[in-house]
């Protein structure tokens with residue numbers, strides 16, 4: 001499976017560009033459908049492009065167990081964030097069949113669209129729509145960087161029924177840190193997800209000539225942005241939270257002109273919702289103060305927010321059981337996941353992490369060794385076997 005997926009959407013840096021509904025991402029979806037067809041899994045798609053491949057043996061009834069993840073990537077992301085959960089789910093189905101296991105309840109492999117929010121801006125857009133935590137009315141007008149609306153690339157409209165009847169969700173994911181490296185184990189389980197959000201900062205000033213405008217006469221929004229970025233890092237360093245400006249748009253973006261407008265996106269994360277509100281508000285206040293000093297202005301808009309998620313204890317305990325009688329370690333994650341959205345929607349959820357030796361994620365250096373991936377598949381298969389007995 002990895003051999004087939006590896007070249008899809010890979011660019012010169014070795015990173016992946018699998019933005020939702022681009023040809024590369026659609027190729028990963030076509031690959032998924034083929035893998036499902038080869039396993040006689042029935043694929044259902046909702047009006048937003050979310051997929052679930054069902055293994056529903058005759059007589060299987062009751063609340064379904066769902067596993068899976070996503071196939072889209074951030075811009076120039078790694079190859080494992082998302083696909084590892086999908087590949088491992090397919091491999092776990094193979095393992096269960098080799099063991100002769102027949103699920104007593106339907107077992108599904110989900111692939112949620114636009115988990116990263118790299119095209120339409122909202123993280124976990126697909127799972128938010130699938131669970132009804134976001135409405136079609138608010139999603140259809142979301143636009144990508146070229147002005148294409150989400151409503152132009154999906155059928156939309158009708159409510160998704162894809163996760164109706166799902167009684168639990170187990171998402172396997174590459175670790176996005178080095179906790180498991182330090183603990184010297186290949187697999188871990190998640191305890192919680194930090195609350196996090198995305199905030200758009202619109203800085204406005206006055207476009208002018210880079211040579212003839214005296215420094216003291218300028219109203220330069222780039223300076224307000226730069227000062228805000230430095231302050232964000234200083235504040236987050238002090239509080240132990242996370243604050244990142246990773247995306248910027250400058251208008252008109254000319255070398256010899258003071259810009260008229262700078263739009264910057266803040267990704268902020270903190271250990272509690274109160275701490276998140278506080279760090280975002282401190283950064284916003286600092287931006288306003290600096291704007292006053294520079295004769296510019298700033299408006300802050302929350303584009304998406306994700307609450308704190310605590311994974312279901314009984315399910316997590318089940319998933320953390322090792323075949324040797326021990327248990328996999330539990331670790332917190334500062335990353336967002338569809339599992340968090342399903343959990344917030346009331347579906348009992350747990351996550352498995354597979355060790356990433358580099359600890360790097362959302363970048364080409366993201367990695368998981370084959371033997372660790374296999375340990376992940378075994379842990380997932382063992383969990384699914386217990387859950388579908």
Ligand code: HGY
Nearest residue numbers: 115116334335336337
């Ligand atoms: O951005 C995130 O936390 C995630 O990996 N979607």
Ligand code: MN
Nearest residue numbers: 074081116362
């Ligand atoms: Mn990610």
Ligand code: MN
Nearest residue numbers: 081082115173
């Ligand atoms: Mn992911």
